[in-house]
Amino acid sequence: MEAFVAVHIAAIISTTWMLMLNGLVGYQLLDDGTAMSLGLIVISAAVLFIGTGYIALDTGFSWTGYFDDTLDNNRAYALYTLYQLAPLVFLFVFFCLETFLVVRVLGEKKPMAYLVAAVILFAIGQVFQYVISVHICTGTDGKINGGLFETLFTLLAVVMIWVFWSSITEDDWPTSGVGGSGYS
Numbered sequence: 001m002e003a004f005v006a007v008h009i010a011a012i013i014s015t016t017w018m019l020m021l022n023g024l025v026g027y028q029l030l031d032d033g034t035a036m037s038l039g040l041i042v043i044s045a046a047v048l049f050i051g052t053g054y055i056a057l058d059t060g061f062s063w064t065g066y067f068d069d070t071l072d073n074n075r076a077y078a079l080y081t082l083y084q085l086a087p088l089v090f091l092f093v094f095f096c097l098e099t100f101l102v103v104r105v106l107g108e109k110k111p112m113a114y115l116v117a118a119v120i121l122f123a124i125g126q127v128f129q130y131v132i133s134v135h136i137c138t139g140t141d142g143k144i145n146g147g148l149f150e151t152l153f154t155l156l157a158v159v160m161i162w163v164f165w166s167s168i169t170e171d172d173w174p175t176s177g178v179g180g181s182g183y184s
Contacts, residue, residue, distance in 0.1 A: 055078060
């Protein structure tokens with residue numbers, strides 16, 4: 001069980017890190033899509049994945065005992081910081097970077113509706129996970145909890161991020177029509 005939790009926490013850290021770095025792509029510090037820019041994103045995310053995974057595994061299995069002092073009444077403060085606070089910081093930075101890019105650099109307002117919708121959907125998912133979940137779990141005698149709805153609303157938030165991103169890029173994306181491949 002501890003290994004699955006470690007992979008889960010590491011995946012959250014690395015994916016929110018990559019999202020934040022993708023917020024920087026629009027500023028063209030490096031040309032996007034180059035081996036250098038993709039390599040920096042992937043390598044840094046891999047380093048965070050491995051590092052977070054190690055911290056979670058060491059906390060769970062107490063291999064070195066180094067993180068034992070962060071445990072207090074079965075609460076791992078190191079893991080709390082990695083699981084809760086770091087992703088929120090990454091998401092906040094992404095939101096700020098994209099807001100500045102869209103409003104100040106591109107001078108657009110409509111894409112902000114998609115970004116704000118993503119934030120609202122993500123917040124609704126968190127409310128389901130941390131507030132409503134207890135009531136769902138109690139009402140169903142532990143058969144389901146708010147995780148189902150949290151996952152649904154997080155998925156919808158990710159879809160809105162894609163819609164936001166699609167609305168601010170200049171490329172035309174192929175859409176499949178009846179009888180055609182969508183490419184012209």
